[in-house]
Amino acid sequence: MTAYAAALLHNVTMGPGIVEYLQRIDETLAPFGGRYIVHGAKKTVLEGEWPADLIMIAFPDMERARAWYASPAYQAIMHLRTDNSEGSVVLLDGVDENHKATDILA
Template sequence: MPKGYIIGHITVNDPEAYREYVERDTPILEGHGGRFIVRGGASETVEGQSERRHVVIEFDDFEAAKRAYHDPAYQEVAEIRRRTATSTIILVEGT
């Protein structure tokens, strides 16, 4: 069965406030079986435009990724990210 992923491309505008998002989102997403594959770190945009930070969270399947993202507890915490960063969040089915 194909894996599911939440992929985030993020530019943090308020690092102090964003820290709360990271602290609170991690247990929620891990509780849905999420495994952080990429979380920040060095990156190089070789084509096109990009945000500064990248996150890839792997789930057992696409439906699990969707459930995690749409979890009301996660959506409450996501409001912190929306206030403190510019982001694009993508749900994708992988291999």
């Protein structure tokens, strides 16, 4: 089942470190089938505050999502993001196309 890496980043310093990170991250995703779902999107806040940027990357499954994050290629550039931004990163399991909201009650 599809899995997702999601990052909610704020206080991003758009300098050489982030530029290098952006230039190098795509090559870390390819071996694991990672592809962007949301990245640099224009947002419309409907409720509350949203002071951050959401990045979502889809992977074919959780095994490949974990392998990407732990890969030497990604670990080598991760500091470029963490040194130049604040935020949280999570890996999430997706749901199938028949999922209903009440399924979480089971």
